Amino acid sequence: MSALIEIEQLTIKTADGRPLVTDVSFxxxxxxxxxxxxxxxxxxxxxxxxxxGSLPDELRCSGQIRYQKENLLALPAAQRRAFWGRRFALLPQEPWLALDPTMTVLDQVAEVLLALEGMPLGQARKLATTELSxxxxxxxxxxxxxELSGGMAQRVSIAMARIAASPLLLADEPTKGLDKALCQTVAxxxxxxxxxxxGLLVITHDLDLVAALGGRLGVMRDGRLLESGVTEPWLKAPTQPYSRELIAAMPQHWPRPQTKVSAQRSEVVQAQGLSKSFGDRHLFSDLDVTLREGEVTVVLGPSGSGKSTLGNVLTGLLPADAGQLIWPESASPLKYQKIxxxxxxxxxxxxxxxxxFDDLLALHGLEPARLNHLLSELGLAEALLERRPSGISGGELQRLAIARALLLEPVMLFADEATSRLDPVSQKKVIELLLAEVAERGLALLLxxxxxxxxERIADQLIRLDQQPTDAAAQQQAA
Structure with missing residues (x-):
């Protein structure tokens, strides 16, 4: 079977010649x-x-990318843009940036058919309705x-990419921010x-998605392709040490946590009878939650169920419709941080x-050494600070957001899908850092x-929306 896309010795460099990708072929x-x-x-x-064909202008490409035997890198930019949506459809990593804030979900999906197919508006909306449903x-x-959660925005982007029906679909982290049931739906x-x-190219750190899709895969590190091959045997017996590290770092392979010694811990926020709705949409009601120093509270629930809203209410970023919130009298709002x-x-x-970061350090009189320590703990090069947010990967930016929150030494940290953009190895490092903050400084972590x-591996208290908080250890014993 002939290849739809052939990539040979692809190399990407910065304007000053620094290699970002080197000799990648598949x-x-x-x-x-x-x-x-x-x-x-x-x-x-x-x-x-x-x-x-959407790399920043300052980056330079060499090698070959052949589509139906034609080298795309030799074509003018305008000709390559004409392929967008017609030959290639892209599902971007950041739907929050890709969606038009002035258009409804229905019209954004229908617009794809209007632009590419010249389809009548009524027919386009009918097909868009089916796709979104x-x-x-x-x-x-x-x-x-x-008005959408992160997971819901991701699904809108998936609908826009699918409905174009182009020969090649490019999906960048398509399951980021989705619950397990929706991940399977996307797969x-x-x-x-x-x-x-x-044709289907999927960029992902979700190894469960990789297993569900099958086919073939390639493993990248430091801009190079370490290995490639058929997915199923790779999952059972990867040949490269780094590949084995990736699989071992999946949460289900972490060691079982030890039961913590119970101790009287100070409360950092107490909520009684919380309720919240948006219009006719009810999220939760009569919910009692207490967050304490040195404890990890995890919120689980389907995409769009109100998990982020609950965290925003508990940190004082959003008012509750009903209920009472009690913070310690000495609590400073700066000590309640959100990722x-x-x-x-x-x-x-x-x-x-x-x-x-310089502005943050100056504003709060913080020592630069604390930032350097956090960057090292999070596996981030200091040179990344010289770039703008759009100049680094989503996972790198997420880790910088974690560093910024920890700089203020919060008493409570609300981590909203803080590891959803990270590969298993990076996720494990970040979670270990957060747990160290919980153990050493008494941080109350709401994840x-x-x-x-x-x-299951990290929760002291587990909240499932529409249920009262339950003790994770007790749940495990009952199971």
Whole structure:
């Protein structure tokens, strides 16, 4: 079977000649998924954008990317842009940035058909309604992006990419921010695309998605392709040490946590009878929650169920409709910090990260040594601070957001899907750092996640929406 896409010795460099991707070669066949996995910042998304023709102007490409035997790198930019949506459809990593805040969900999906097919508006909206309903968004057709959760926005982007029906679908972290049931739905939809004869390139750190898709995969690290091959045997017996490290770092492979010695811990926030709705949409009611120093509280629930809203209420960022919130009298609002689900929303786009951190250090009289220590603990090079937020990977930006929150030495940290953009190895390092803060400084950690395995390994208190908080250890014994 001839390849739909052939990538040979692809190299991507900065304007000053610094290599970001070096000699990457692989092929994509129609009807067969190909997944690129590896740590955040390894160059996976750069490869995808080189294929799409959407790399930043300051980067330089060499090698070959052949589509139906034609070298795309030799074509003018305008000709390559004409392929967008028609030959290549892109599911971007950051739907928050990709969606138009002034358009409803229905009209954004329908617009794809209007632009590419010249389809009548009524027919386009009918097909868009069907596509969105398949993804569980039938009740959100007239919603705007700012009214959606991160997972819901991700599904809108999936609908826009799928409905174009181009020969090649490029998906950058398609399951980021989705609960397990929706991850399986996305996997099934992607497989449907492959079964229909489309080429499929998936950039992901979700090894469960890799297993569900099958096909072939490549493992990247530091801009190089370490190994590639058929997915199923790789999952059972990877040949490279780094590949084995990736699989071992999945939360379900972490050692079972030891039961903590019970102790009287100070409360950092107490909530009684909390209720919250948005319009006709009810999220939770009569919910009692207490967060204490040195404890990890994990919130589980489907995408769009109100997990982030609960965290925002507990940190004082959003008022409750009903109920009472009690903070210690000495509590400073600065000591209640949040790590946002969409890190680009938390940084100034036109400002270098260095300036952002220098401003923070100066404003609060903090020592630069604390920042350097956190960067080292999070596996981040100091040189990243010289770039703007758009100049680094989503996982790197997320870790910088974590560093910024920890700089203020909070008494409570609300981590909203704080590891959703990270590969398993980076996720494990970040969780270990957060748990060290919990153990050493008495941080109260409130973590929103879609991963039951992660919750099981770290939770002292587990909150499932529409239920009262339960003791995680007791749940494990009952199971």
């Amino acid at each position: 092929s994509i066949h129609a009807g067969e998924p190909f997944c690129l996995v590896g740590e955040t910042g390894s160059g996976k998304s750069l490869v995808m954008h080189a294929l799409m 398949v993804l569980g968004l039938g009740d959100n057709l007239l919603s705007y992006p700012f 099934d939809l992607l497989l449907t695309e492959a079964d229909a004869g489309r 946002y689900q969409d890190p680009p929303a938390a940084f100034i786009a036109h400002q270098t990260l260095r300036q952002s 929103v996640t879609h991963d039951p395995a992660l919750a």
